[in-house]
Amino acid sequence: MMEWTDRHCRYFLRLLSRHALLYTEMVTSAAIVHGDRARLLDFDASEYPVALQLGGSDPRELAESARIGEQWGYREINLNVGCPSDRVQSGRFGACLMAEPALVAECVAAMSAAVAVPVTVKCRIGIDERDSWEELHEFVRLVSEAGSRTVIVHARKAWLSGLSPKENREIPPLVYPTVHRIKQEFPELEIVINGGIDSLDACREQLRHVDGVMLGRAAYHNPWLLAQVDAELFGDAHPVPSRHEALEAFLPYVERQLRAGRRLCQISRHVLGLFQGCPGGRRFRRHIAEQGYKDDAGIEVLRDAAAWVPRDMGAPPPRATIGGYAPC
Numbered sequence: 528m529m530e531w532t533d534r535h536c537r538y539f540l541r542l543l544s545r546h547a548l549l550y551t552e553m554v555t556s557a558a559i560v561h562g563d564r565a566r567l568l569d570f571d572a573s574e575y576p577v578a579l580q581l582g583g584s585d586p587r588e589l590a591e592s593a594r595i596g597e598q599w600g601y602r603e604i605n606l607n608v609g610c611p612s613d614r615v616q617s618g619r620f621g622a623c624l625m626a627e628p629a630l631v632a633e634c635v636a637a638m639s640a641a642v643a644v645p646v647t648v649k650c651r652i653g654i655d656e657r658d659s660w661e662e663l664h665e666f667v668r669l670v671s672e673a674g675s676r677t678v679i680v681h682a683r684k685a686w687l688s689g690l691s692p693k694e695n696r697e698i699p700p701l702v703y704p705t706v707h708r709i710k711q712e713f714p715e716l717e718i719v720i721n722g723g724i725d726s727l728d729a730c731r732e733q734l735r736h737v738d739g740v741m742l743g744r745a746a747y748h749n750p751w752l753l754a755q756v757d758a759e760l761f762g763d764a765h766p767v768p769s770r771h772e773a774l775e776a777f778l779p780y781v782e783r784q785l786r787a788g789r790r791l792c793q794i795s796r797h798v799l800g801l802f803q804g805c806p807g808g809r810r811f812r813r814h815i816a817e818q819g820y821k822d823d824a825g826i827e828v829l830r831d832a833a834a835w836v837p838r839d840m841g842a843p844p845p846r847a848t849i850g851g852y853a854p855c
């Protein structure tokens with residue numbers, strides 16, 4: 528998620544789930560071809576598996592970026608056809624490409640020919656007045672025939688003018704049945720649903736209809752949600768760290784990043800939601816917000832912040848709490 532997630536965030540989330548596939552924020556193909564690749568693409572091996580999301584509409588440039596991404600170690604290359612921001616539209620990529628399904632198919636075909644890893648597409652259910660079932664069906668048909676065997680669908684349309692990106696994530700109504708219908712019509716495709724899904728119960732309900740669930744804001748604001756997915760959704764009941772243990776496990780990485788010249792606040796923002804809903808959770812956030820931005824802030828800020836939350840309040844989820852949040 529642009530301006531929210533980054534490699535530090537993914538490193539932290541990977542401590543909570545071994546199985547969830549993590550995506551980069553959108554990176555434009557032009558930036559990868561012409562820009563500072565190490566800065567844009569480097570990730571820590573322990574973040575694996577990670578998918579690289581590209582933005583663009585030039586088939587050759589996308590193919591080149593996909594090839595670079597694959598060589599860099601990304602496990603999947605995803606094309607963004609869902610972002611409605613003005614900036615993205617003026618570059619002719621993101622959600623506005625839903626109006627050009629043949630071009631998207633050309634991009635997917637070029638990317639698929641360039642790499643062995645899966646090429647996937649993330650789209651909306653429609654844009655502006657182009658939100659009929661037939662148009663969505665045609666879009667999915669074309670991109671799947673071009674090589675995208677997985678389609679991630681944000682279950683709301685986007686208005687390309689008049690709404691901000693934030694409003695476009697909130698105002699157009701979620702229409703889950705449309706995504707379910709896509710799965711019915713294309714049973715051979717892997718259909719992943721996205722939008723407004725914020726609990727394991729909601730994931731389970733969606734998984735009755737589709738193959739996968741993508742979590743955005745919920746996972747960012749309440750990262751501990753991911754601590755439950757390995758056991759509850761992937762069937763791998765390895766021991767889950769408590770919230771305190773997860774934070775402690777993150778600290779050596781944070782220290783390495785600080786030594787490399789990063790500031791604590793660049794990294795600590797990703798853990799602010801860790802104790803969401805726990806007694807002391809607000810003090811945890813506030814301590815980091817007040818202390819974490821200082822030039823000399825070190826990992827003790829995170830330890831001191833965690834001390835506001837009683838240790839037994841950060842315990843791992845008992846299996847019996849399936850579907851609800853464990854008592855912090």
Ligand SMILES: Cc1cc2nc3c(=O)[nH]c(=O)nc-3n(C[C@H](O)[C@H](O)[C@H](O)COP(=O)(O)O)c2cc1C
Nearest residue numbers: 528529531552553681696721722723724742743744
């Ligand atoms: C700050 C922010 C940045 C986002 N950036 C991206 C992005 O780079 N690529 C993308 O496909 N979606 C992006 N999204 C959209 C989310 O991936 C997701 O589709 C949307 O928030 C709806 O899902 P959710 O309700 O689970 O958050 C972004 C969302 C937010 C809040």
